[in-house]
Amino acid sequence: MATNESPVLQIANLEFHYDQPLLSINNFEVSSGECVGVLGPSGCGKTTFMHLIAGLLKPDQGQVLINGTDITQLGEGQIDRIRGQHIGIVFQRLHLVPAMGVIDNLLLAQRLARAPIDREYALGLLAQLGIADLANQKPHQLSQGQAQRAAIARSVAHRPTLLVADEPTSALDDDNAEDAMKMLRELTVNTNAALIVVTHDERVRNRVDRVFSLEGAA
Amino acid sequence: MSLFRLALANLRASPLSSAVNILLLALGTASIAILLLASAQLSNTLTKNAAGIDLVIGAKGSPLQLVLSGVYHADVPPGNIPASEVERWQEHPSVGNAIPLSLGDSFRGYRIVGTVTEFAALYDGEVQEGSYWDHPFEAVIGSRVAQTSALSVGDTFAGVHGLAENGDTHDDSTYTVVGTFAPTDSVLDSLIVTSTESVWLMHASHVHDEHEHDAHEEAHGNEAGEEEHAHDEHEEEHDHDAHDHNEHEQDAHEEEHDHDEHEHDHDAHAHEEQEHAPDANDHDEHKHEAPNHEEHGDEITLLLVQLSSPLAALTLPREINAETGLQAASPAFEITRLLQIVGIGLNWLNAFAVVLVVSAALSIFAALYASLSARRHDLAVLRCLGATRGELFYLLFIEGMLLTIAGIIFGLLLAHGGIELLGQWLGDGQGIVISGWTWASGEFALVGGLLLTGSVTAMIPAWQAYSTDVARTLSAP
Known part of the structure; x- marks a missing residue:
């Protein structure tokens, strides 16, 4: 899919170390409506990469710009705000709030992102993902597939400009993996957001606009 | 959301x-609140009921018993004292006022007090309906008595011997209600107040009846004529109403029986703790009313004394205790002593309640901490959704405080509800006014302390949530 706007995410000269150098990325960009797969084997730093994008980790050097704002220069509170407003995350372990119904999980995401509370929009997302009738169900009442749809709906409930999905297909069979990717693509297209799929699942390679290989980034 | x-x-x-x-x-919370409410109201009740009474003069015995029986009407009196003591102590320079009380009978658990009209003033009591007595066997009833017994002005009732409801009933001599007191929230509400003379006549009548019964058995039918004769004598001597029949019976009794027997009866009525020689003294009328003890050779139970000066509080009790066969007890001193004794027990109960609260606080802490451990990933996800560290702190803190506040509210409801029930149970004739619809000043400190404890308890896991390393937590298996 062709890009049609300025980059939502720009990474330049990024380096991050734990005990030894882990990540080194010279340049990486994703624009609105674009779907990029970040692929690499286990231990190559995919999760660290995702945390750096989300501002949960600070790089040792380099820049991470979200919609033009370099979050490496911001304080923690400002990063929290940027993350809430601009980034949606689909976790591998879905992490829906177990005490709340599906619709309340979506409304909570809006609340924490300081976005307007829009129940109709949230219900529309659930309908789009085919789980509107489960809006008031608690997460433990959902099947794995239903829970994943709910988690995807939550990740875009606050209208983020960048959606990051962590291993969204790893635990799924081919059909369900296809469905999950289709849902993510449709949602990002509909909301004009950029999508980054961080995974080691090679099946994703053919379902994204382009692939960024982490093992070859350094 | x-x-x-x-x-x-x-x-x-x-x-x-x-x-x-x-x-x-x-x-x-309830344990501590109950102790606070009960002790505060008990102390208030004790203080209020003793207000204005500096000394109680009565028969030798336990001073606490004398105070409990004479001021709070919560115990039996230690014995009787000669009625002549009324005038003696009323005229004493250290005494401002002395009010005689004659106890011994009751009606449905409410004590019948033979006294003078000034008695009610000790409790700021005023007659709300009707008036004070003009004649023997007329009584003014306290507000609680009126409320629970359904007696009203014009009704009659028969007292029973002693202070229990199942005593011998004075069926032959009934009291007529001539007035009701306005509520005072004091022991007066639970009393039936009549003239001293009424009590004397009641017991003279009672003894007479017993002797009359004996005489009946011995004389086989001559009693009726004797009674009629005696009644005529009585009518010549007094210009009283129908109650005078009782007075007549006492006169007849005194004529027919020796004084020792009469004395014995009266002492038995005052719980058989003390024997007194009848005091055929030469007093006439005392300051208030005129219980004619010269005629009856009667006794009273005790004297409630208001001192003429603060200095008299030091000298008069010593004088009474040292120089007479009586004793003087200070309500303030005795109640302080009682509360000190009770206070030791209360302190232990308080300590136990504090242990309960600390246990509860630790339990809340443990629950929150365990919950935090189980939800660490969820909390990290909330950070990813945009929640700040402060919001995670706030979330855990709210959870801890919700538990604390719910516990406090539930505890206070338990305490006040329990005290209200206790008050309703005790209030029925015991002269102790305890209500759940009140707030002890110590409860403010209790609630403050509990909120503080809850805050500290909630703050530790909240701080842990605040300090959560999101990236490390999400990376953890």
């Missing part, structure tokens, strides 16, 4: 744990 709702949902998601924590804290 607020964090408050999220906190509430989290607590509802583990109802058993939440309920146990709330119950634990509620029990601790």
